[in-house]
Amino acid sequence: xxxxxxxxxxxxxxxxxxxxxxxxxxxxxxxxxxxxxxxxxxxxxxxxxxxxxxxxxxxxxxxxxxxxxxxxxxxxxxxxxxxxxxxxxxxxxxxxxxxxxxxxxxxxxxxxxxxxxxxxxxxxxx
Numbered sequence: 001x002x003x004x005x006x007x008x009x010x011x012x013x014x015x016x017x018x019x020x021x022x023x024x025x026x027x028x029x030x031x032x033x034x035x036x037x038x039x040x041x042x043x044x045x046x047x048x049x050x051x052x053x054x055x056x057x058x059x060x061x062x063x064x065x066x067x068x069x070x071x072x073x074x075x076x077x078x079x080x081x082x083x084x085x086x087x088x089x090x091x092x093x094x095x096x097x098x099x100x101x102x103x104x105x106x107x108x109x110x111x112x113x114x115x116x117x118x119x120x121x122x123x124x125x126x
Contacts, residue, residue, distance in 0.1 A: 001016065001017075001018055001019050001020070001024075002015075002016070002017045002018045003015070003016050004017075014028055024043075030050065032049060032050060032051060033050075033051050033052055034050055034051075034052050035052045035053040035054075036050060036052065036053070036054045036055065036056065037055045037056075038054075038055070038056040038057070039057050039058075040057075040058045040059070040061070041058075041059050041060070042058070042059055042060040042061050043058065043061045043062075044058075044061050044062040044063075044064070045058060045061070045062070045063050045064070046064045046065075046066075047064070047065045047066065048065075048066040049066075051072065051109070052109055053109050053110045053111070054109075054110075054111050054112070054113070055110070055112045056112070056113045056114075057112075057113070057114045057115070058114075058115050058116075058118065059115075059116045059117070060115075060116060060117045060118055061115065061118045061119075062115070062118050062119045062120075062121070063113045063115055063118075063119070063120045063121070064120075064121040064122075064123070065111065065113065065121075065122055066122075066123055067089035067090075067111075067122050067123065067124055067125075068124070068125050069125070070089040070090060070105070070107075070124055070125075071105065071106065071107055072107040072108070072109050073105050073107040073109050073110070073111045074104060074105050074106065074107045074108060074109065074110060075102070075103075075104055075105075075110050075111070075112075076090060076102070076103050076104075076105065076110070076111040076112075077100065077101065077102040077103070077111070077112055077113075078092075078100065078101055078111075078112070078113045078114070078120045078122070079098075079099065079100035079101075079113075079114050079115075080098075080099050080100070080114070080115045080116070080117075080118065080119070080120060081097065081098060081115075081116045081117060082096075082097050082098075082116070082117045083095070083099070083115055083117055083118045083119050083120070084096075084099070084119050084120070085099055085100070085101060085119075085120045086119070086120070086121045086122070086123075087101065087120070087121070087122035088122065088123055088124045089122045089123060089124030089125070090103055090122060090124075092122075
């Protein structure tokens with residue numbers, strides 16, 4: 001496995017490559033107030049406990065972003081080419097081919113998620 005971290009002032013780029021192909025898992029911890037930009041070829045991304053913008057894309061797999069405070073988000077959108085979007089935080093449930101949703105709220109953060117093949121889940125407050 002190869003990990004590269006490039007920090008510059010208030011930003012950091014973390015790159016993980018050459019990983020094993022059999023159930024590899026990694027946890028990357030960031031400050032609770034962070035903007036995230038995540039790109040991954042295949043696998044599962046789970047994000048929780050982070051306040052800030054989130055821009056997440058996975059080619060094949062699953063994205064779960066826990067949304068305890070949906071009102072914090074202004075623009076929010078999600079799309080799948082083949083799969084499902086379960087966004088109880090925003091009262092959206094869609095499945096099939098070429099599914100998406102876009103909403104505008106009053107919040108200051110932006111939420112974007114895309115999966116080519118797979119699932120997006122935005123669970124809301126309990």
